[in-house]
Amino acid sequence: MKTRVLAPIALAIALAGCQSDNASQVQAPLAAEQNINMDNPFFSDFTTPYGIPPFEKIKKSHYLPAFEHGITLSRNEINAIANNSAAPTFENTVEAMEKAGDFLNTVSNVFYGLTGSMSDAEMRAINKEISPKLSALGDDISLNPALFQRVKAVYQQKDQLNLRADQKTLLETTYKGFIRGGANLNEADKNTLRQLNEKLSKLSLKFGENLLHETNSFEMVIDNKADLDGLPEDIIAAAAVTATERGHDGKWVFTTHRPSKNPFLTYSTNRKLRETIYKGYTERGNNDDEYDNKKIASELASLRYQKAKLLGYKTHANFVLDNATAKTPENVFKLLDKVWPAALKQAKLEAADMQKMIDAEGGNFELAAWDWWYYAEKIRKARYDLDAAATKPYFSLESTLKGVFFTAEKLWGVTFKERSDLPKYHEDVRTFEVYDKDGSYVGIFMTDHFVRESKRGGAWMSSFRKQYRMYGEDVTPIIYNVLNYPRPVGDNPTLLTFDQASTLFHEFGHAIQGLLSDGYYRSQTGTALPRDYVEYPSQVMENWMTEPEVLSNFARHYQTGEVIPMELVEKIQAAGKFNQGFATTEYLAAALLDMNWHTLETAELQDAAKFEKDIISKIGLIDTIAPRYRTGYFSHIFAGGYSSGYYGYLWSNTYDADTWLAFKENGIFDHTTAELYRKHVLETGGKEDPAMMYRRFRGQDPKVEPLLERRGLTGK
Structure with missing residues (x-):
């Protein structure tokens, strides 16, 4: 799965609106502080070009003092808002909270950005030490009665305040954040919530540490x-x-x-x-040893249920989905159940085809899960005369990156200029200045493409700074993509499989949303969207890669420079629905496993192995396919932010398939369609309800039929 994972920054930062940083705001609150270590880069303005973090000057020893100071500053800023003697207003309460926590946000963006790509024992130790403190700060904010009463007073006046749409959204989300954070609980329950949050934080970190060890060992x-x-x-x-x-x-x-x-x-x-x-x-995280994640997963599910019940929700999934576009577990299961039968039926047909090939070759064995990829590739060659290895010479990493940039320029006039003299956190990082169609500067885009043991698996996008204007100036974004491609060997470039090239387009879809964001409040810009909507722009971006007009521009043989033959392009397109039974089924099985873990209505610890086995049996998953993520290594939901949300890729896919219909009907580079998409999808972030913004772009809600048709699951 092409994942986008955000740093697990504490609730304190979410409530304070600190989902991006603003280096220009760092110095002011420090002027009155004494005994500050000025050798620590976090304690002064970033004077680097574009405010890029001065990575070469930041030492690991700098993080803890900076975090401690940031926590103190944030607590002081929030207390000042809570204890303000003036009557509560939108400006002195809600907007003030949005502006609080700049220093902590700056430290968090750098640290959590690097824990994903530059992890080691020291970084993990820092994370383990600081995570409970950030969690405690989050609780101190969300459970502050004076602060909540001020927010509540503003919220009760919302209809008389004449607020802009983004201000209304900020007020709604801030008030709701307090309710979801336990503001209405009695003191005993607030203490219980604090304990639950601390345990959840520690267990999630342990799950991730175990998985990293299992993967690397x-x-x-x-x-x-x-x-x-x-x-x-x-x-x-x-x-x-x-x-x-x-x-x-x-x-x-x-x-x-x-x-x-x-x-x-x-x-x-x-x-x-x-x-x-x-x-x-x-079997990672699934062995009965010190790195076994099964018990941790069960404990996390139990604690999440307890927290949800404490806050008045039926299950953890109900709690999570209250903030998603799906709204309820019932709606999620309705979509999954609509796709599952067709996907499973197709997967069984694919398995039967493979068994026929095995028998024809005299294999004398039953198809097993470790045979699937091998025989799928053989059938792809036989059926479509398409050898995946034969496409790789046309998809060098360099040429594919150029294809991504070509697509962005054709759609929105955006251009990229590489800079080798800007700060970066690893020698693999490449940095680009980004310019809009009128030549104006947009922001910085960084890429980190190669696999290394300090980097967790998968692929993602995030930011060292988001776009916003809430301080009266245009703060430009610093966006990065992280992937895990094989490092080039000798003089040969890195050659990508078709899926790997598609992943590059996917993650760039997240990046372009972060770069083209146009919002006032930083908590609303870029990819600040519900989990089941945020994958939509990235999935849309993948569609352009298979179009002949795009392929002919970038898909060139790395040795000869020959453009990919149209015959090969046609084979790629013809094979587009091949093996979709497998791909859809293994994904849906993981999504259903996630939903079943988090719709439990009991705090009783589960036997994780039995629980997983029972779910697989219940849905009828065939033995030759395992869920894309099994419980022991399902870091998306047990160490990341996707609990009760892994279904979101499919949910987003309905928006993607419907959007692509519009581009196919009007032209894949149609100016009007591209500008509408930019205005109502890419630029808007979380300023308003995503479903409403989509209707402004498309004029309708998405339907599931285009998704089923695309995956070849309609029986046609």
């Missing part, structure tokens, strides 16, 4: 070259580099990182080794 060492049969040369070369890095000179090492695991499962002719690496991946 697995290695499959191959010392017989014959066991590499079927693998492309670039994959073999990358495995040799990994072996050297891990102290196995002259051998080949494969890991559970996707750039290593996926090609092995797809191309290796060695069935036993395919089973080894597959089980190495699917």
Whole structure:
């Protein structure tokens, strides 16, 4: 799954509106402070170009003092608002809260940005120490009775205040945030909530630490070259580099990182080794040892239920979805149940096709989960004459990045200028200045493409600073994409599979929303959207990659410069619905596993292995497919922000499929459609209800039929 994961910044920052930073605001509140370590870059303005964090000057020892100071400042700022003797107004209460916490926000954006891509034992220790303190600050804010009474007083006047649409939204979300944060609880229940939040914070961190260890510790060492049969040369070369890095000179090492695991499962002719690496991946966090995540997952589900009940919700899913476009678990299950039967039926047909091929080859074995990728690729070749390896020479990382930029320029006139002299946190990072169609400066875009052990798996977008104007000046965004592509070997460039190239377009879809954001309050800009809507712009972006007009611009052979042949393009498009039974089913199984964990109506701890097995049996998932994420390594929901929200990719996909119909009907680069999409989707962020903003763009609500048709699940 092409994931976008945001830093787990405490509720304090959300309530204070600190979902981006503003370096120009850092210095002012520090003037009266004494004994500040001025060697710490966080204690002064960032004087770097564009206010990019001075990464080369920031030491790990700087984080804890900066966090501690930021927490103190934030608490003082919030207390000043709560104890203001003036009558509460929108400006001196709600807007003041939005402007509080700049310093803490700056530190958080840098630290949590790097814990995802530059993690080590020291960074994890800092995270473990500071996380409970941030959680406590969040509770101190959300459970502050004087502050809540001021917000409530403003909220009760909302119809007489003549507020702008974004101000109304800010007031609504701030008030609702207090209710959801426990402001209406009695003192005993408030103390219980604090304890629950602290436990949840610690357990989530432990889940993520365990998974990182499990992922990085697995290695499959191959010392017989014959066991590499079927693998492309670039994959073999990358495995040799990994072996050297891990102290196995002259051998080949494969890991559970996707750039290593996926090609092995797809191309290796060695069935036993395919089973080894597959089980190495699917058993992460699922072993009865000190890194076992099963009990942690069960405890998290129990604590979340207890918190939801305390706050007046039936289940954790009800609590989460109250802030989503889906609104209720029933609506989520309705969509999942509508797609599941068609997806499962198609997956069974695909499995039958593979078994026929196995039998025809004299395989004399039953199809297993570790065979699926291998035989899917063989059938793809036979049915569509499409060899995934044959497409890779046309999708070098460099050319695909150019294709992304070409698409953005054709749609909105946005251009990118690379800079090699700007601060960056790792040598792999590339930095671009971004300019609008009128030549005006938009912001900074950073990319971090290559896999490394300090980086968690997956792909995501976030920001070191978001766009906003609430201080009377245009604050420009600093956006970054992080992916996990294989590092180039020798003089050869990194060549991407079709799916990897699609991921680049996907994550850029998030990035362009962050870059083109046009809002006043920072808590509302960029990707500040419900989980089940935020994936929509990124999914839309993927569509352009398969269009001949786009492919002909960037998909060039890395050696000859030859444009990808139209015959190959037609094969890619013809194969677009291939294996969608598998892809949709493994995703839906994970989404259903998430929803079942979080619609539990009991605090009783579950036997996680049995619970997962029962859910899989209940939905009828076939043995040859595992959920995309099993409980032990489902970090999206147990260590990230997607609990009761993994369904959101499919929910967003309904918006995506309906949007793409508009572009196909009017022209994929139609100026009017592109500008409407930019105005009502990309620029708006969370200023108003997303469903309403979508209707302004499209003139209707999305329907599920285009999604089913796209995935080949309509039976047509």
